[in-house]
Amino acid sequence: MKYLWTILACCPVLALAQSKPFTIEGKAQSYDAPAKAYLMYGEAGKNVDSVQIHKGSFSFKGTLENSEPLNAMLMIDKKGLSLRQAQRAGIQQFYVEPGKIKIESPDSLEHIKVTGTKTNLENQALQHLLESTNKEIAIVLQEYQEGTPEQQKDSVYSKPFIKRYNTLAEKQKKISLAFARQHPNSFVSLNAIIRSSGAFPDYASNYELMQGLSPEIRNSALGKTFSNQLEAIKATAIGAMAPELPNRM
Structure with missing residues (x-):
């Protein structure tokens, strides 16, 4: 019992020592x-x-x-x-x-x-690569906002802006994923993959991208969360494709 109380008494000190x-x-x-x-x-x-x-x-x-x-x-x-x-x-x-x-x-x-710090320096490197397309996107959004409220509700008016925006967004996605492939040991790369995956991630392409990251990044808390999400998507897809077997008596 004496040793147990000694260990418990030391716990706050240990926790403090482990904090970063x-x-x-x-x-x-x-x-x-x-x-x-x-x-x-x-x-x-x-x-x-x-x-x-x-x-x-x-x-x-x-x-x-x-x-x-x-x-x-x-x-x-x-x-x-x-x-x-x-x-x-x-x-x-x-x-x-x-x-x-x-x-x-x-x-x-x-x-x-x-x-x-390492991650912020890597993030600055990625943001530098995205700087040109960020400026172009800002111009598209500004030009769209110059339209009247009635114009902005009109699909004919909005369509060319949406097309320009989507083209630039796709360009940014390619830049981000190229960065991720070139920097496998960067937490920024993991975030780039997740942000580029969209609301409905494709299992095959994102699984391949994740496998290209270092084990340290894949096994981070965020890496595990996204990997689990991909596995859930895979399981759902397999279940959706499975043929329904006829009942046999």
Whole structure:
């Protein structure tokens, strides 16, 4: 019993030792108090934090349960009123992971660069490849918005914009998947595959892409979740194709 109590007493210390700290140091020159920066990360953005920006500087600190990168979002509200206001102003996606993450912008949230850790550097590399098509998509959306509400409801008006958008989206998909094939040991590649798979992933093509990733990435929590989803799709497809056997007495 004495040894059991000793072990239990040590558990909080062990948990603390296993946690992985991270820091985020931000510089966004055009912001100052009362502006606030908001951070959301983890599954469904369950972790939320906020800090006031002082003369363009802000920082976040926290701990993670393990070394696996987590999807994160940074938002800034110039008036420092609320998270909802910050979300309306725009969202910058990046990754929270153990280590020191650097966020810098010469002006606005739109031009922020996130570096300092492996996954964020890899993500910046992918975003650089997507930069041209992102600009083209922004132009398409802006031109569409210039139409009147009545025009936007008209399929004749909308059709060419939808076609241009879909062409660019397909181009982005090819760029993202090429990146995934070239970077098998990157968590960014896993996210690229998942995002490119769409609402109804095709089992065969996505299974092949997943097999091209390193075991470490495939066996991450997110990798296992997506692999399980693919197996469920495969099982459903097999069940749908199975012929119905006649009843024999």
